[in-house]
Amino acid sequence: MTRPSNMREWSARARAAGEAQAEPTGATLIRGARVLDPASATDRKLDVLIENEHIAAVGEALAAPARASIIxxxxxxxxxxxxxxCARLREPGATHKASFASEMPAAFAGGITQVLIPPDTQPALDTPAMLIRVQRLARQAGTLDVRMLGALTRELSGAALAELSALKSAGAVGVSNAAAPINDSRIARRALEYAKGLELPVHVFAQDAGLAGNGCAHEGPVATRLGLSAVPVAAEVAALRFWISLVEDTGARVHFCRLSTARGAELIEAALGRGLPVSADVAAHQLHLCDTDVDGFNAQCHVQPPLRTRDDRDALRAAVASGVIGAICSDHQPHEADAKINPFPLTEPGISALETLLPLTLQLVHDGLLSPLQAAERLSRGPAAIAGLDSGRIASGALADLVLVDAEARWTLRPERMLSAGRNTPFAGRTLRGRVRATWRAGRAVFRASG
Known part of the structure; x- marks a missing residue:
């Protein structure tokens, strides 16, 4: 696949590919699949009938309607x-990296039918007008269900609260300050009080800005040997303790995004044990990589929060298995090639991850850490519940957002074959196990694997 010479050409090609793949709604009968429905704890071989936008029936030996497609x-x-x-689709403000049109085909190829985008677009999602503008751009680009987090503070400055009520009315499913710090603890407390009254979840990236500084790697032997400025574990721990204490005071619902440490997982487990309304997610790459992967100044492993130790990685895996961490996200951040070619501290953090979210999670199944049903829970029902969405289930009457997976398929990730405009991935050349065969969004076939 030849890479287009500019983002406008790429977006046009990606949009055309998505339109070609999107089949009209109608009747489709999926026969004999192993149905994994975390909402009902179903794990058995069944037929599923799709009619128009919804699931019409789930059962054994279903009759096919006239002119139905049978799979x-x-x-x-x-x-x-x-x-x-968490997926940054780069629009508006960074369309030289990617766009809705370029990233939607990648999402569908990865089995993703709904995404939340954080509010750190340019300009930030801090007004109803901005949310409406982005909703319009997303609808024009394709059928991916794009949901948004509104900005917790104006311009993400941390200085004054945004109009949270207006943002909710405009469609925000939660609020966040993304990675921008809120240094005034009074503002943070008032934000939780305000969000609590509106029943809006607050998504918090737990990293103390003062302790993290300009760090780009985990504080440990690897960073020391490479001479890289470091982010200590204490940066995550201090932020978690601060926000958890505010949850205790206000009763607001807080979701902690992209944990990276064993200590962080312990704090979430303790908070859940006390009945506090908290939840947490982890990026898929944190469950497979650790700080030693940064060796050699591998800029593809420059992420925030940084990759931690092997012990941290194993503790995060255990927390996912136990349900302390209820969701696995992509933390998708596509970049142009130039963003990763400078000296390590000057490169831009992030991984193009829509197409690896599912296979990296399925690897945990193959490793015996998760059951297939648990994997489906962490990728669909769990994150849907966190976002307040009625999705992540396979039942009669439910919207037909479905993904058909060959869990045993082995394939090698070749960046040049990725559908995302961003080819920045530390998993290039790695053999992955598990691949999407087809994806339906609201009953429409939006992706079918060739061959």
């Missing part, structure tokens, strides 16, 4: 469409 899914898994709690 033989024996040996394949059928899961709810993935719900990604």
């Amino acid at each position: 033989d899914a024996h040996g394949l898994w059928l899961m709810p469409g993935l719900v990604d709690l």
